[in-house]
Structures are given as structure tokens and as C-alpha cells.
Amino acid sequence: MNLLIKNGLVYDPINGVEGEEMDIAVKNGKIVEKVNERRAKVIDASGMIVMPGGIDIHTHIAGSEVNAGRLLRPEDHFIDFEAKTEVTRSGVGRSVPSTFITGYRYARMGYTMICNPSMPPLEARHTHEELDDTPIVDKATYPLLGDWWFVLEYLEKGLIRECAAHVAWMISATKGYAIKLVNPGGVEAWGFGRNVEDLDDPVPNFGVTPREIIRGLCKVNKMLNMPHTIHVHTNRLGQPGNFTTTLETMETVSDMADERPVIHITHCQFSAFKGDDWSTLRSGAEEISKYVNSHSHVTLDMGQVVFTDTTTMTADGPWQYTLYEISGNKWINHDVETETGSGILPFRYRRKSYVHAVMWSIALELALLIKDPWRIYLTTDHPNGAPFTTYPRIISWLMSQKARERMLEKINRKARKRSLLQDIDREYTFDEIAIITRAGQAKALGLRSKGHLGIGADADIAIYNIDSRTVDPSRDYRKVRRAFKNAAYTIKSGRIVARNGVIVESIFGRTLWVDAVSSLDDETATKVSKDIEKRFREYWTIELENYIIPERYLRFPICIQPRRRSEK
Amino acid sequence: MKVWEGNKKRALRDLFEIDGEPNDSPRAITLRISGDLRKVRMIGANMTDGKIIVKGNVGMRIGEKMSGGEILVEGNVDSWAGCMMTGGRLEVKGSAGDYLGASYRGSRKGMSGGEIVVHGNVGNEAGCFMRGGVIKIFGNSGGFLGVHMSGGEIVVKGNCNEYPGAGMLDGKIVICGLVSSIVPTFTIEDIKETVKVNGEKIMGPFYRFIGDIADHGHGRLYISKNRNLHLKSYERYL
Numbered sequence: 001m002n003l004l005i006k007n008g009l010v011y012d013p014i015n016g017v018e019g020e021e022m023d024i025a026v027k028n029g030k031i032v033e034k035v036n037e038r039r040a041k042v043i044d045a046s047g048m049i050v051m052p053g054g055i056d057i058h059t060h061i062a063g064s065e066v067n068a069g070r071l072l073r074p075e076d077h078f079i080d081f082e083a084k085t086e087v088t089r090s091g092v093g094r095s096v097p098s099t100f101i102t103g104y105r106y107a108r109m110g111y112t113m114i115c116n117p118s119m120p121p122l123e124a125r126h127t128h129e130e131l132d133d134t135p136i137v138d139k140a141t142y143p144l145l146g147d148w149w150f151v152l153e154y155l156e157k158g159l160i161r162e163c164a165a166h167v168a169w170m171i172s173a174t175k176g177y178a179i180k181l182v183n184p185g186g187v188e189a190w191g192f193g194r195n196v197e198d199l200d201d202p203v204p205n206f207g208v209t210p211r212e213i214i215r216g217l218c219k220v221n222k223m224l225n226m227p228h229t230i231h232v233h234t235n236r237l238g239q240p241g242n243f244t245t246t247l248e249t250m251e252t253v254s255d256m257a258d259e260r261p262v263i264h265i266t267h268c269q270f271s272a273f274k275g276d277d278w279s280t281l282r283s284g285a286e287e288i289s290k291y292v293n294s295h296s297h298v299t300l301d302m303g304q305v306v307f308t309d310t311t312t313m314t315a316d317g318p319w320q321y322t323l324y325e326i327s328g329n330k331w332i333n334h335d336v337e338t339e340t341g342s343g344i345l346p347f348r349y350r351r352k353s354y355v356h357a358v359m360w361s362i363a364l365e366l367a368l369l370i371k372d373p374w375r376i377y378l379t380t381d382h383p384n385g386a387p388f389t390t391y392p393r394i395i396s397w398l399m400s401q402k403a404r405e406r407m408l409e410k411i412n413r414k415a416r417k418r419s420l421l422q423d424i425d426r427e428y429t430f431d432e433i434a435i436i437t438r439a440g441q442a443k444a445l446g447l448r449s450k451g452h453l454g455i456g457a458d459a460d461i462a463i464y465n466i467d468s469r470t471v472d473p474s475r476d477y478r479k480v481r482r483a484f485k486n487a488a489y490t491i492k493s494g495r496i497v498a499r500n501g502v503i504v505e506s507i508f509g510r511t512l513w514v515d516a517v518s519s520l521d522d523e524t525a526t527k528v529s530k531d532i533e534k535r536f537r538e539y540w541t542i543e544l545e546n547y548i549i550p551e552r553y554l555r556f557p558i559c560i561q562p563r564r565r566s567e568k
Numbered sequence: 569m570k571v572w573e574g575n576k577k578r579a580l581r582d583l584f585e586i587d588g589e590p591n592d593s594p595r596a597i598t599l600r601i602s603g604d605l606r607k608v609r610m611i612g613a614n615m616t617d618g619k620i621i622v623k624g625n626v627g628m629r630i631g632e633k634m635s636g637g638e639i640l641v642e643g644n645v646d647s648w649a650g651c652m653m654t655g656g657r658l659e660v661k662g663s664a665g666d667y668l669g670a671s672y673r674g675s676r677k678g679m680s681g682g683e684i685v686v687h688g689n690v691g692n693e694a695g696c697f698m699r700g701g702v703i704k705i706f707g708n709s710g711g712f713l714g715v716h717m718s719g720g721e722i723v724v725k726g727n728c729n730e731y732p733g734a735g736m737l738d739g740k741i742v743i744c745g746l747v748s749s750i751v752p753t754f755t756i757e758d759i760k761e762t763v764k765v766n767g768e769k770i771m772g773p774f775y776r777f778i779g780d781i782a783d784h785g786h787g788r789l790y791i792s793k794n795r796n797l798h799l800k801s802y803e804r805y806l
Contacts, residue, residue, distance in 0.1 A: 072674070073674050074672070074674035074675075075672050075673065075674035075675035076674070083575055090575065330674075
């Protein structure tokens with residue numbers, strides 16, 4: 001279908017377009033210079049803003065931990081369900097929605113690509129089955145590699161080439177997109193009831209330190225020329241005083257910096273705590289943002305907390321145990337053979353809780369104090385900080401000091417007094433919102449054809465019913481929230497999939513994966529293959545043949561060859 | 569008024585014959601429902617005031633989350649009757665299924681107020697995660713009565729299956745009949761001649777147990793002394 005979006009106020013930061021009234025033409029799922037107006041479906045976008053489709057760099061939407069979360073929380077299904085319609089299937093779940101409604105809900109908000117950030121390699125098949133079931137949006141998933149025994153072994157021996165070869169094999173075998181590290185070394189230590197205390201605390205039974213793991217995998221990431229940087233959930237996440245560990249983590253790879261960022265610190269809010277214990281907890285956002293503002297090798301995402309009931313899930317087993325001790329809630333703890341671990345636990349963030357209110361404030365402080373919007377992205381670490389459906393609220397907080405003040409009035413008094421937000425008057429523009437919700441994320445993920453509306457880009461487009469010429473988001477933040485909640489139109493691959501919050505067509509998106517093995521020379525690739533074959537018999541409980549996900553197993557795979565990748 | 573039938577919304581008048589006049593004051597409204605209601609769920613769910621009289625057996629989740637008013641069922645009710653209710657009164661002339669006054673699956677918010685009276689028997693896990701209110705059962709109860717309860721009162725005039733009060737943190741359970749077994753993590757405190765439930769004095773004597781100590785609980789479990797001779801061995805700890 002050809003489309004012509006007429007007279008929209010276009011925000012396309014990658015191409016330097018900021019609120020210009022212009023037309024966008026779409027043909028065969030791509031953006032083109034022009035189409036024949038008489039043969040195209042014309043969308044009148046007068047008085048509306050037009051942006052590239054939203055991209056979520058970090059959202060737990062598929063795989064074993066998400067499914068375990070669903071099983072753990074029948075009460076979450078009970079409070080939120082959707083009946084089927086002529087085009088959609090039914091589904092349940094508020095904080096951990098089932099696959100179909102996950103896709104629909106993202107599409108309603110104008111999102112067209114989402115990245116599942118923590119896939120135990122052993123559970124890759126399950127993860128891809130769920131991703132395949134998630135409609136409309138494009139997907140990618142990051143295998144957890146920071147605690148994999150072979151990575152630890154090779155890095156301990158300083159065998160970086162061998163490590164790179166094994167990581168490449170794993171990414172290709174599991175159809176992954178990026179290297180994910182969760183509490184590097186700490187998850188492995190948790191298997192023995194321990195954690196790592198800092199970046200130089202050796203991992204039990206291996207001797208390698210978290211610093212060596214982070215540096216090693218950062219080097220590997222560069223050797224393999226991966227499209228995204230290493231994606232790091234820091235050590236000591238969630239512990240008071242952890243902002244120093246976060247600063248150290250960023251600094252430890254600063255010497256590897258080149259023209260591109262080399263490390264992504266994910267859900268940074270959880271890693272920006274000052275103080276000695278929960279009662280003295282303070283925001284470390286100022287220190288983190290100061291570092292980020294003066295160094296170009298780091299990107300971050302927010303990990304915003306919203307006051308609501310949600311489900312926390314992460315590979316960071318020791319952190320989930322801490323949460324269990326704090327809340328006393330039901331929880332799941334899981335160890336994944338030689339690879340990683342995980343924990344799941346329901347959690348309610350309360351406005352009147354000092355700690356929760358500080359957490360709410362920290363993420364906004366980070367987003368507002370970091371000057372370059374290209375290096376901080378909007379996430380809630382869905383569902384850890386809040387369900388992704390809260391994004392419109394977060395956008396309104398970022399765009400309106402008044403909206404923030406209204407919430408500040410409602411939170412814990414001590415937290416309000418200590419919040420840095422009271423002294424921050426920055427308000428995001430629509431252009432900056434376009435950066436932190438799509439353009440910046442596309443750039444960080446190395447996606448050439450997404451996150452912009454230039455000629456040849458994928459026709460993934462969101463149109464929001466708000467006129468940026470007349471609406472003052474600072475004052476009319478409720479209008480902003482309403483507009484971003486239900487896109488007037490969501491267009492995926494050139495097809496209108498949602499209109500005013502109603503799904504009008506359900507299609508299936510693609511799964512992007514990186515064929516990292518193609519970065520290796522033939523001799524190394526064969527050597528690794530033989531080594532893995534031998535080790536599989538020794539270490540894993542399943543056969544190698546069942547482990548590797550063939551490309552044909554994915555519904556619509558898109559393979560990215562790192563060598564042939566070129567930057568936009 | 570629309571209601572769900574399976575996955576489709578139907579007009580209520582397509583499924584029921586409706587008589588009577590609407591009234592602006594909920595308190596003045598009495599709904600009388602009769603027919604084969606075994607598959608009809610959530611009658612009186614979220615009810616705040618007024619009265620519902622049901623003739624016949626009804627399906628699951630009657631009176632769910634009700635906060636006021638009264639429901640009278642002249643028949644049996646299925647599982648999850650009065651679950652998560654916060655106020656009002658539910659009276660069942662027949663028997664009830666499982667999870668009477670309980671929380672929904674996975675949730676920890678059981679009944680927190682109001683009164684449930686069942687003249688017949690009830691199934692398993694009545695009062696599961698109960699936080700407040702009163703449940704009176706004139707017949708027998710299934711297993712795990714008041715499991716995980718943290719408040720409120722339950723009285724069973726008949727017999728009770730295994731493990732009443734397992735995991736309870738607080739609240740009161742009174743069993744006037746035979747109890748097949750109790751969890752070993754309750755300690756006997758004393759023997760009481762009478763016990764009061766919702767202002768009503770119930771004659772004993774009763775063994776008074778405290779527990780569940782495995783969960784650091786201090787709930788009170790009263791069990792008829794005369795009907796439970798197999799518990800006599802506990803007396804040596806007094």
C-alpha cells in the first residue's frame with residue numbers, strides 16, 4: 001500500500017527536521033521521496049506531530065523470566081484483560097502482559113521496535129517463540145553473557161580472541177543482538193550464596209574480577225564490530241552507595257572509547273544511589289550526569305520508577321533476594337546451568353515510601369541533568385520500574401516542570417525535600433522526546449533504517465494528535481499524556497496498524513539478529529565449533545543440536561552481518 | 569445493561585426477563601434473581617449498597633469485592649464467594665465451594681471486612697489471606713481453613729478438615745466440631761471455657777493454640793476439647 005502523510009509537523013532528529021510541516025511518502029514499506037497521490041491512501045496529519053516509530057531499547061517482554069512472572073502473578077491477569085476483536089486476540093496482564101497484548105499496547109503508543117534485554121542462552125528457543133508471538137513490533141534480544149562460565153574462563157586466562165570467538169558463536173547460535181552483562185560475576189557468585197562487593201572482587205571459583213569481565217567483553221564487542229555496545233546492568237545494583245561502582249564501571253572502559261560510545265548502562269536509576277543504607281539513601285544523579293556530560297563513550301537508559309504495582313524480574317539473583325527480604329513477597333529464584341541466573345518478585349512502589357520516592361526522582365534527575373538527549377533513553381526497565389504503558393506519564397514529567405511539581409507534592413516529604421527536581425527547570429521539547437524515545441535508541445542500537453524518516457528508512461511511523469505549534473506541553477501536560485497514550489496513527493512497515501488507540505490490523509514484525517560468527521575467520525570459526533561440541537557433552541543438560549536456533553525457526557528473521565554494517 | 573456471555577457482550581434483557589422499576593437510591597433497591605444460575609458469575613460483584621436475593625444455585629465469585637449491602641442466596645454458591653469483600657453481608661442458605669472470602673489466586677488481599685454466613689458446608693481454603701471481617705459456617709469446612717489469614721474471625725460449628733490456620737499471622741479461628749489434624753507449628757497456650765466471635769459467646773471448652781510460628785504468626789486457633797480427644801496429648805505441655 002502507498003501512503004501519503006500530508007501536512008504533519010515532522011520531528012525527525014536524525015535528519016535534523018524539527019517540527020517542520022511536510023509530507024511523508026511511503027511505498028512498499030519504505031519511506032520514499034514521493035508517491036502518486038491519486039493512488040495512495042492519504043492521511044491528513046494537519047495539526048498533528050509525526051515521528052519515527054518508537055523504539056524501546058530495554059523491555060522484558062519475552063522469555064523464561066517473563067513467563068515465570070506471568071505464572072507467579074495470576075492476580076496481575078485478573079485486574080487487566082482484553083477481549084478479542086475482529087483483528088486482535090485476547091490477552092491478560094498489567095505488569096506482565098501476555099505476548100499478543102504486549103504487541104498491541106506498544107503499537108497503540110506508536111512504538112514499532114522493542115528489545116528484550118535479558119535472554120538466558122539456554123532459554124533462547126522459548127524467548128524466540130514468544131517474540132514470534134508478539135505482533136506488530138520488530139524485536140531483538142540480548143543473550144546474557146557476563147556470567148557464562150566459558151567467558152569467565154577465557155578472560156581469567158587472558159585469552160581474548162578465544163573469548164570473542166565463543167561469544168560470537170553464542171550470539172549467532174541464540175539469534176541474539178547484543179552482549180548483555182548483568183551484575184558481571186555476581187550472578188555466578190550467587191550460585192554459591194555470595195555476591196561480588198566491587199569491581200575488583202574476584203568471582204568465586206574463577207578468580208576473574210567484574211572489572212576484567214566488563215573490559216574483556218567491551219573489547220570482544222569491538223572485535224566483533226557489534227551494532228550495539230555492551231549492555232550493562234551494573235554490579236551492586238539497588239544497593240545504597242552504588243553510584244561509585246557505576247562511575248567506576250563507566251570509567252573502566254573509557255580508554256577503549258572511539259568515535260562511538262562503547263558501553264550502555266541500563267536502567268541507570270537503580271545504579272545511582274548515594275548513602276550508606278536505606279535511611280540515608282540519596283540521589284547520585286548529579287555525579288553520574290556530571291560524568292556523562294564530560295565523557296562521550298557512555299549511553300544510558302532511565303529505568304524510571306512509577307508509583308504502581310508491578311513485577312520485578314532480572315538475572316540479578318542476589319538483588320532479587322534483597323528485594324524479597326525487604327518486601328517479604330513471594331518470589332522465584334532460578335539458576336541457568338553454566339550461564340546465568342534470575343529472580344522474579346512482585347513489588348509495589350509507594351509515593352509515601354522515602355526510598356521509592358527517591359528512586360522516582362533519580363531517574364527524572366538523570367534525564368534532565370544529562371545535557372545530551374542522544375545519550376539517555378526513556379525506559380522503565382519494563383516491568384521492573386513500571387509497566388511500559390506508563391511512558392506517556394513519564395513524557396509529561398519530562399516536558400513539564402508543573403507536572404513534576406504536582407507529583408512532588410504527593411510524595412514522601414523527606415524525599416521531596418532532598419529531591420534535586422525542585423531546582424531543575426529544564427523541560428524537554430518534542431524534538432528531544434523524539435530523540436529519547438526513538439532516534440537516540442536507533443542510533444545506540446546501530447539501526448540504519450529505523451529511528452528516522454529519511455528516504456529509504458523503514459516506514460515505521462507514529463502520528464500523535466497534538467499540535468506542537470499551539471500546545472504548550474509545560475502547561476498542557478495532560479494533553480501530551482493523552483496524545484502519547486494513543487497514537488492517532490501507528491504505521492508499521494507502511495501499513496496502518498493502530499488508529500486512535502484501536503488496533504486496526506495485526507501483522508507480525510521481524511526479529512533482528514547479528515550473525516557475529518561472520519566476523520571470525522573460517523579457521524577460528526571451525527575451532528570454536530569443535531570446542532563447543534566437546535564442551536556441550538561435558539557441561540550442558542541438552543544436546544547441541546537442540547540448542548542452536550536455526551534461522552528458519554524465526555518467523556521473520558533479519559540477519560545483520562557486522563562486517564558489512566556501515567554507520568549512518 | 570451489558571453483560572459478558574463467554575467472550576461476547578450481550579444485553580442483560582436477552583438473557584433474563586426483567587421486571588420492576590429503577591430507583592435512584594441503591595439502598596432502596598432489592599434485586600430478586602431466580603433461574604438456573606450455576607454458570608452465572610460475579611452476581612453482586614463490587615456491590616456497595618441495596619439487597620440481592622437469589623433463588624437457586626449460583627456460580628463463582630458472587631459478592632466479589634462487595635463493600636456494602638446484602639446478598640441472600642437461597643441455594644448453594646460456587647467457589648470464591650465473597651472473595652476480597654470489604655464490607656456488607658453475604659448469607660448462603662446452602663453450601664459454598666472453595667475459597668470463600670478468600671483472595672484471588674496469587675493475591676494476598678483476602679476478605680477485609682463484612683460478614684459471610686454459610687448455613688451448609690464450605691470447601692477448601694475458606695478465609696484464605698483473610699484480613700478482617702467475620703465468616704460463620706454452620707456446617708463442615710474443608711482443609712486449610714483460614715490459611716495465611718492475618719486478621720478477622722472464622723467460626724465453624726461443624727467439623728473441619730486438615731490444617732486449619734496454616735501460615736496464619738493473626739486473627740481468630742474457632743472450630744466447634746472435629747478437626748482431623750492441625751499443623752505442628754502451633755503451640756498450645758491454655759484451655760478456655762468460652763470464646764467470643766463477633767460479640768457472640770460460644771460455649772467450650774476449647775484448646776487455644778497460637779501460631780503459625782513457622783511464619784512468626786500469633787493467630788489464635790480455638791478447637792473444641794470435647795470433640796477432639798486425639799489432641800489430649802497436647803495438654804502435657806500446659
